[in-house]
Amino acid sequence: MRNKIFMLILSMFFTGLVSAQVNNSGTLSGKLIDSATKQPMNLATVSVFKAADTVLVTYRLSIESGEFKVSGLPLDIDLRMIVSYSGYAVTRKEFKLTKDTPLFDAGTIIMTPNHANTLEEVLVYAERPPVVVKKDTIEFNAASFKTLPSALVEDLLKKLPGVQLDADGNITVNGKKVNRIMVDGKDFFGGDPKMATRNLPANLIDKVQVSDDKDELDLNPDKAKADVGQVINLKLKKAIKQGLFGKAYAGKADANRYEAGGIVNMFRDTLQVSVLGFSNNLNKAGFGFNDIRSLGGFDRSGINSISINGNGGLNVNGISFGGTGQGIQQSAGIGFNLNNEFKKGLTLNTQYFYGRTRNDITELENRQQFLGDTILTSRSNRSEVQYAKSHRLGFGLRWKIDTTSRMEFRPTLTVTNTNSDRLTNITTNSSVDGPLNASNNLQAVKGKDLGYGHTLSYFKNFKKKGRNLNLFNNISLNTTNTDQFNNVLNTFFPTGSNTIDQLRDQERANFSTSTNINYAEPLSKDLTWRLGYAMTFFENKDALATYNKDAGSGKYDQLNTILTNHLERTSWRNNISSGLNYRYKKLSVTATVNFLWLDLNNRYVSIGQKLDQHFNYIIPGANISWKEFNLSYNANVNPPGISDIQPVADNTNPLYINKGNPDLQPALSHGFNLNFFKNVTQKQLFISAYLGGNISNNGVVRSREIAANGVQTTMPVNADGIHNFYTNFYFNKQYKVNQTFSFQVGTGYNLNYTRNFLIINSKKSYVKNIDFGPFVRGGINWNDKIEWNISYNRGVNNAYYESSNFRDLKVERQNINTDLVIRVPKKFVWEMTLDHRYNSQTAPGVQKTVALLNAGLTYLFMKDDKAQLKFSVSDLLNQNRSVFRFSAENYITDRQVNILQRYFMLTFTYNIRSFGAAGKGAGGKVGGRQSLFFF
Structure with a gap:
């Protein structure tokens, strides 16, 4: 009830504030016509300035009918209207609005072409329009948007x-x-x-x-x-021509928590260098995703894997920059990035990074499986310490050969070492038979990973417009060696117990190379022919050896032949494609046909078996675009992964055993996408909608057998009729009431539908899963002194089974996120974020409500606010938990993982901003959700 009253009061205040702003303003309107064609003019800029000092008040763009409407104008002030459009003479008109006459109709304005002068020559500097549309380019005048x-x-x-x-x-x-x-x-x-x-x-x-x-x-x-x-x-x-910028920070918290780091970027003419270093034990990245991503433009120097978790943790190409993984983490790293432009169109990028992490994890997982009238409950407690050290060296070379062709080459090398020690206790109970089993599983894992990859591309445009040739080559080589020691005590009720003490030695090597050639030939002004060829070669090796411990010597040297196998796979994939593209005004239609030859050669060395598979496919494709709509169809063939065809069982968790299936067939999928987006710049309105789907035959699902003692064994099998459909909708509207006050509202939904096949104890059923998540968002900004944003998300997940052997499932979730930033008085920034998550259906012992409240106060000082001193508190309510609830197949899982809770911190940050004579140094705008704990 308190929340409802608070929201009602806040809504009344918000509505009153907006109404007060609107009632004290006026409106300008009119229509623009081309003098030559007599057609209405779309996207012309109508700017309103104060006549006395030429200070911009606001602006609008004309719509397709040529009409314009500028609201939120001040009363009792002399104003000047400036109408501008590239290639046309500028129109000026002065007017004044009062409370008695708050509306001014400028009537029909005739715009006259003026090809002799550019727009800049016609306008004085102070009257430059905020926005100019020039064919395929939109140009904003920065001075018109105050910061x-x-x-x-x-x-x-x-x-x-x-x-x-x-x-x-x-x-x-x-x-x-x-x-x-x-x-x-x-x-x-x-x-x-x-x-x-x-x-x-x-x-x-x-x-x-x-x-x-x-x-x-x-x-x-x-x-x-x-x-x-x-x-x-x-x-x-x-x-x-030259500049230096970056930042350095250091912070100390209670309970021996700390953080420190620095990042420096230097550019001089064509040379660009970045250097960084960091260390912390706060479960977060030493730098935000934006800092790391911005070092030398990683997008163009070999990034192919980026992951971010909900706490801001960052992993780039396998190199952790902190905050990744589960539990409580310590992280440290150093690195540099260099870019240099040489003569004759050559650009070189070089980078190296080293990252080190330690994760301390405590996890509780509760899984309920529904089998007819029986509920099987598995509960596990895991304690684990993980270590990782990673090195990455990357290069990027770009050569602009001439005005019509260019070449790029990007190689990367990654080395990673991992270690972990974990203890897992598992119990399984049946609602009918009571306790079934218990397991005490102690594991030690050591792993080494070496990876190399490169991309090589060549682009050529010929003199004939539309004729071009593109070539691409990719190589990827990855080797992984893992030693896993398992010491397990299993107890089964009421039969007794057994033990496992073994070493699982696994060596994997994956090599792939692909070459693509695409050629385009224009047949006419509107019709283009496409021809392409793609060749891909894979070679995969999975050498698995399991050793039992010798009771006498204490060494792991007793080969377990049942759990040992050496698997090798080679694959050739050849694809020839041909297509036609037709373009007419805003319509584009493309139709393609692909001829695919797929050869798979599987060799099971240890058991002396070989299986060769050969497949031929004719795959169609299509794409239709019209204005804001786009519709596409495609088909694809995906062979099973090598781990899915490895026949040797993975018994590292003896209560949940995974087996492979050598008889798996490639999956054939048909997909379509329909999307729509509309951005009405004049009204600051954005609408987007998406509908996509995929239908698979021979899709891979996992059959499961549950023994009377609760041991589960899974194996992948092929199944037809696997469906997945997804749709979303998003609407956002921005309102700029006047120069200092603006707000925005948004709403939408995400809807996912899947139809999968379920096999448990030979009982089969299709399961339909519907996940629906509507959301609403809103926010206000008053003169950049007060910013407030709020969003509400709700989710409902329902699973329906065609067989009466399984029980329908339902999972609900909801959360509210809000942040507030106040930048008064001067030099002080107050900020707060609240993330509130609630789930009423969690299992006993799993927290239902999580309210994460963070707050901070920053003081800015020194010249240009380069220095910042911040006092912050994370998880003020001390309620933070990493809690998940989800449903899959015939079960519901609750998972709770330890996470860093409340701490108080004082941090000093110094921003380096040096740009020679080009301008004064300046720090960033302080405050906001993304900067609260990422300096």
């Missing part, structure tokens, strides 16, 4: 219409992802968006230009326009 003195490019981009930044700093413009950011037309630290957005001060920027990514179009010429990424070019006020 705080300490603001970065990221803060500037957030104010631009149609530009959105998510929690990780990823950028979209009008619903399209931004692939890279350039500075004055050149790559800035590899073109990675976050390098510029999180490091360059906003007050250095003159213009922000947005256009389609031409490199992506070269790579995928038939790609739907809705799916083509964007490129942002930052035009600087003065050319930056």
